[in-house]
Amino acid sequence: MQSIVRDPIYVQVNERLRARIGTQFRPGERFLSEREIASEYGVSRATANKALASLVSEGLLQFRKGLGTFVRAATLDGDLHRLVSFTERARQADLRPETIVLTFQSVHTEALEPNVARLLNASPDESFYCFSRLRLVDGEPMILEWRALPAAHCPNLTVAKLEGSLYALLTEDYELQITGADEELRAIRLNSNEARQLRVKSGSPALEITAIGSMDGEALWYERTIYRGDRYIFRNQIAVTGPGERGIGRMISADQSVEENES
Numbered sequence: 001m002q003s004i005v006r007d008p009i010y011v012q013v014n015e016r017l018r019a020r021i022g023t024q025f026r027p028g029e030r031f032l033s034e035r036e037i038a039s040e041y042g043v044s045r046a047t048a049n050k051a052l053a054s055l056v057s058e059g060l061l062q063f064r065k066g067l068g069t070f071v072r073a074a075t076l077d078g079d080l081h082r083l084v085s086f087t088e089r090a091r092q093a094d095l096r097p098e099t100i101v102l103t104f105q106s107v108h109t110e111a112l113e114p115n116v117a118r119l120l121n122a123s124p125d126e127s128f129y130c131f132s133r134l135r136l137v138d139g140e141p142m143i144l145e146w147r148a149l150p151a152a153h154c155p156n157l158t159v160a161k162l163e164g165s166l167y168a169l170l171t172e173d174y175e176l177q178i179t180g181a182d183e184e185l186r187a188i189r190l191n192s193n194e195a196r197q198l199r200v201k202s203g204s205p206a207l208e209i210t211a212i213g214s215m216d217g218e219a220l221w222y223e224r225t226i227y228r229g230d231r232y233i234f235r236n237q238i239a240v241t242g243p244g245e246r247g248i249g250r251m252i253s254a255d256q257s258v259e260e261n262e263s
Helices: 007-020 036-040 045-057 084-093 115-120 166-173 192-198 256-261
Strands: 061-064 068-071 078-079 097-108 125-138 140-150 181-189 205-215 218-228 231-233
Touching: 007 036, 036 045, 084 256, 115 218, 125 181, 140 192, 192 218
Parallel strands: 078 231
Antiparallel strands: 061 068, 097 125, 125 140, 140 218, 181 205, 205 218
16 A cells, blocks of 8 residues: 655645735735744744745745735836836736826926936927826836936827826827837935835835837937836846857846845
8 A cells, every 4th residue: 555645744834825825815914923823733833934934935925024924015027128018017917007197397408417318319409208107006116217208209298198108108199119228227226215206115126227218210218217126027038149149138136136236
């Protein structure tokens, strides 16, 4: 007779806890503590800790020093190879996107930062729409962005028109042919104002992208966009390269990048 091989105790506890994530405990809520798990399932503290640590390593839970363990909220993936609408990406992940326009104004070239005016190849008296937006998912801030758009490409732009997908607005409403964007990505720590807008602690790690969008070689917009490091992951596929060739990049997270830059 064959003996029945049972999973280790911590694996059994892990599976039971996993079943409660998303049902009994919703994203963002505090999860059971090591002591509570040990008491409820009649196991040792060491076994409870191992089961809990496994769920943290899988990304289902998040440990916050001094506060406890919480169900990790949903994250969004960013693709470094394609321009993809934030609104569309969120909807594909069955999340509810929302956009809040924080500032909006029409200015002339002299009001732009000199570097921005140069990157946009702005003529001396050209008009631009400058605005900042907060992008949210299921009511939680994810992205803070600032952009400058030449008014000639999007006449009569209003705040209401910016409360949705900018890509859809430019390509569908204004019928512009976006051909790409030249982007730079780096790790930063949020200042107090940025952290307040994104509802995180000042100094929290984040990813910043500065970019020039293009239309048939012509600069279409300038942007500085900040992504929360704990809620946004950029993914990239690495190609095998030969002598003299360059790779196409790698996946990077804000926490990892800041630590590497500071070491």
